[in-house]
Amino acid sequence: xxxxxxLSVTDMRRAARHPVDYPVIVEHFEHGDLKLHVSNLSAHGFxxxxxxxxxxxxxxxxxxxxxxxxxxxxxxxxxxxxxxxFERIIRLDDxxxxxxxxxxxxxxxRSR
Numbered sequence: 501x502x503x504x505x506x507l508s509v510t511d512m513r514r515a516a517r518h519p520v521d522y523p524v525i526v527e528h529f530e531h532g533d534l535k536l537h538v539s540n541l542s543a544h545g546f547x548x549x550x551x552x553x554x555x556x557x558x559x560x561x562x563x564x565x566x567x568x569x570x571x572x573x574x575x576x577x578x579x580x581x582x583x584x585x586f587e588r589i590i591r592l593d594d595x596x597x598x599x600x601x602x603x604x605x606x607x608x609x610r611s612r
Contacts, residue, residue, distance in 0.1 A: 516542040520602040527561040534560070541602065543595040544585060545572060551582030560584070565601040566594050 522538040536548045546562075548554075551574075558574045562584075572584040590598070 516544070517547075518542065518599050518603060520599075522602050524562060526563075529559045536562075538562075541598070543590045543592065545575070545583060546586075547581060547583050549581050551577055551580055554582045564590075564598055566597045 517540045520538055520541050522541070523535065524538060525533050525535055528534045531553060534553065535550075537550045538546050539549045540547045554574050554577060556574050556577055559571065560573070561569050561571050563569050567590055570590070571587040573587070574582050575585045576583045
């Protein structure tokens with residue numbers, strides 16, 4: 501950005517997250533299959549709002565539209581929420597296609 505205001509890291513992180521309503525069954529490396537609800541998604545990771553049996557460092561494999569199976573690990577937990585980071589960043593064009601599929605109502609999508 502030029503001339504004046506710049507985005508903070510917090511603003512960039514918030515802008516990169518897209519709200520979704522995505523129930524999914526993930527493969528947990530210790531507990532087997534778990535049902536989770538993904539409530540927001542970015543190219544770097546996602547948040548679930550029903551993280552009853554998850555702890556920091558737990559590893560899972562999630563299946564997403566477009567990219568298929570991708571490994572992720574818990575980087576934080578708070579109350580019943582947990583944040584995951586993908587093992588690899590999702591390419592921008594693939595991420596846009598995922599959001600288009602998971603959040604078909606354009607009014608609910610964050611600007612890209």
